[in-house]
Amino acid sequence: MVFTPPPFEVPASEIGQVFGLAYDDGKREETTAIVPNLYAAATSLHGLQIVTEDEDEDGRPERQRRGEAGARFMDGQFGEKNGGGPGSIWKIDGITGAVTLFANIDTNSGPGIGNIAFDRSHRQFFASDLDSGLIHRIDIDGNLIDTFDHGVDGKPARGLDPLADDGAVMDIQGAAFDAEEPKSWGYTQEERRVHGLAMHGGRLYYAVGEEAEIWSVGIARDGTFAGDPRWELTVEAEEDLPVTDIAFDTRGFMYLAQRGEVENRYDYSSFADSGEASVLRYWRESPDDPETESIWVPAPQEYAVGFPEPYRQGAGGIDLQYGYDAEGFFNRDACAATLVKTGDRLRDNPALEDQLIEGGPLAVHGVQLTRSTLVRPKNEPPFGSWFADYDGFFEDPEVKGHVGDVEVWRPCEGRAGYYEPIPYPGDIPIPGWPPGFPPPNDLPPCIELETAAYFCTPAGLEADLYIHDRAGIGGDSLSAKSLTPGVGVSPSKQTVPSLATPFTLGINGHIPGETVDLGLCFYKQSDAEAGGYFPCCKVTLPLETPLESCAP
Structure with missing residues (x-):
């Protein structure tokens, strides 16, 4: 048993009942010190309490179990005195302790939020809505941007029929509401009800239903939902x-x-x-x-x-x-x-x-x-x-x-985590023509690197390269070799469905921070399969590796 000092507390009278928690990255405009803020999301997982006006003149509202006309949420349920509601997310400043309303999903009728997660790469949040089943994307200032609907857009990725929200809402003034019966609380259907969330490896992982499944959806370079939902496991x-x-x-x-x-x-x-x-x-x-x-x-x-x-x-x-x-x-x-x-x-x-x-x-x-x-x-x-x-x-x-x-x-601090994105350490490199291959009329190389990102994996460092087909050859394939002694890259050849998908290269034998020269050939797979000579855009790419080590 560990006896801890008295904690900093925020009472329910200020923010109501909360479940989901998340820290931001601690970056602040006014200081270089890294001090995170904590975010807390409204919930019905700690029960729902409703009241009506004081009838017996004892100075307290009358607590009710069943819905009836004039009912409202009890003070301390959702922080309503400070502008909160069942879709509220609160921000607790890590320096001052000040509590403010960060975001509000005002379409949530009472079930609240399942959980929240912070995306460090794009400085944004995600929140699972137990009322609608939507996952909301929220910017660092608390503005709701857009949503992802697992029932409609996720389930079909596994060959399942889409399932839209049934439109049920919580009505605490209706006779059907029973504070002791969660089935009357307006939760979305179980098959589309999202609870836990976590960002990992450029994807948002989320848990669905009571017979729980874990799914994920990619987060694109601009922070939007990539539209590639994937069942992970049951x-x-x-x-x-x-x-x-x-x-x-x-x-x-x-x-x-x-x-x-x-x-x-x-x-x-x-x-x-x-x-x-x-x-x-x-x-x-x-x-x-x-x-x-x-x-x-x-x-x-x-x-x-x-x-x-x-x-x-x-x-x-x-x-x-x-x-x-x-x-x-x-x-x-x-x-x-x-x-x-x-x-x-x-x-x-x-x-x-x-x-x-x-x-x-x-x-x-x-x-x-x-x-x-x-x-x-x-x-x-x-x-x-x-x-x-x-x-x-x-x-x-x-x-x-x-x-x-x-x-x-x-x-x-120290070694990067597996599958967590590592930003490219410097300016995106510009490909050059191969040695001994002078460009005609000083033309720029036939491809350019739009962006690059790294990941640590159990096998070592991996690089995601996003290629722009400057010459318009319609390429979808890349062959790669290392021009730096002692450094290897793999695979030697790969094909992607479209250039919205990166080419992924494993890099080994390098020293963290070393620049690795790659010899690349960008081509069209159908041309290669036809046999004989085929167009190939050859460039040399100086790739700066991150300082982070991927060693176990």
């Missing part, structure tokens, strides 16, 4: 529950946190079922198994969360933070070595009380910290974990679902 867990949070570590592992079904007890004791939600870890098949549909392993690893058996006390929040050294200090060389999970009744197991009581209170609702290597059956029960309570109150063993998401600020 979650294999003991119970079918929504995945409310997603996280990735620097090695490309994907972590998923389930949350129990919504339970809104009138006595405030429970906002979610507890004891069945798993925390899972997936990784990519290497090499990809052609016999499996997914590029991810079919069976995930699982973590023991909490001491009550079967060790599935998760509350739906997950993130990673630095590891620790032998003296208990952060190890900044271990960027994502510790898994942080939210949960209920984390130390409450009567059968183990004699062992647990020496370490502190039992009724802990908060976070569990575990080395990411301790997957089940290791650490089962989780005596190798640390625990911290959210509110420092330990006399509430029966409450459930009061804890929500967790977010950790970790700048992660």
Whole structure:
């Protein structure tokens, strides 16, 4: 048990009930110091409370369970006194602590937001809308830009029929509304209901439904949705529950946190079922198994969360933070070595009380910290974990679902994470004519490099090259070789469906920061297949590699 100093708190009276959390990148115009702001999204996952006007003149509004004329949300539900609503996202300034309304999805009738994610490359946010099923794209100033509709645009990518939102809304003044029955709350259909979100490797990953599936959609160079939705996997867990949070570590592992079904007890004791939600870890098949549909392993690893058996006390929040050294200090060389999970009744197991009581209170609702290597059956029960309570109150063993998401600020100096984009380190290079091939009439090279980006992968550094066909030869293929001794590139030849798709080259044997000269031939695959001589645009490209190392 870890007893933490009193935290900075923002009460529900100011912003209402929130679940989804995200940090921005900490960049500020007024200072070079990197201090992030925290963003918190309105939710119904912590219950819905409605009231009508004070009738018994006791100075308090009358709480209602069923919808009726004149009903409104209880103060503290959505921060309405500060202009908030069920679609609100709040910004907490990392320096001053000032709280402001950042963005508002005013079409959300009450279900709220599933989660939010920050896109560092384009300095924008994404928010999943539990009312409509849309994923909203929001700029750094809080302006809503556009949306992605998984039901309409995602499902057909897997051969499924499109499914539009049914138009159901929450009506707290209608007789059908029941505060203890989430089916009356106006959620969009389960098959299009998006919960957890995470940016990784230039794609937005998102979780759909209670029989959860993980999908992703590319984010284009200009920050827009790329229109290439892709099914990643169907979650294999003991119970079918929504995945409310997603996280990735620097090695490309994907972590998923389930949350129990919504339970809104009138006595405030429970906002979610507890004891069945798993925390899972997936990784990519290497090499990809052609016999499996997914590029991810079919069976995930699982973590023991909490001491009550079967060790599935998760509350739906997950993130990673630095590891620790032998003296208990952060190890900044271990960027994502510790898994942080939210949960209920984390130390409450009567059968183990004699062992647990020496370490502190039992009724802990908060976070569990575990080395990411301790997957089940290791650490089962989780005596190798640390625990911290959210509110420092330990006399509430029966409450459930009061804890929500967790977010950790970790700048992660050092090695770049797998599949995370690394911007090109300098100006985009200009291709030159090959040595000994003087250009006719001083014409510029027949292709130009529009942009380039790097990624670390388990196999090493990869470069995405976006080519512009300056000469108009209609090319779709590229052959490449290294002209720098000791450096290799692969593959030697590749074809893309269109030049909106980058040519991807693996680079190995270089020193980080070294400029690697590439010999490129840009051509049309159909011309090459015809045999004999075919047009080929030959250039030399000096490619500056990033300072980041992709070493394990």
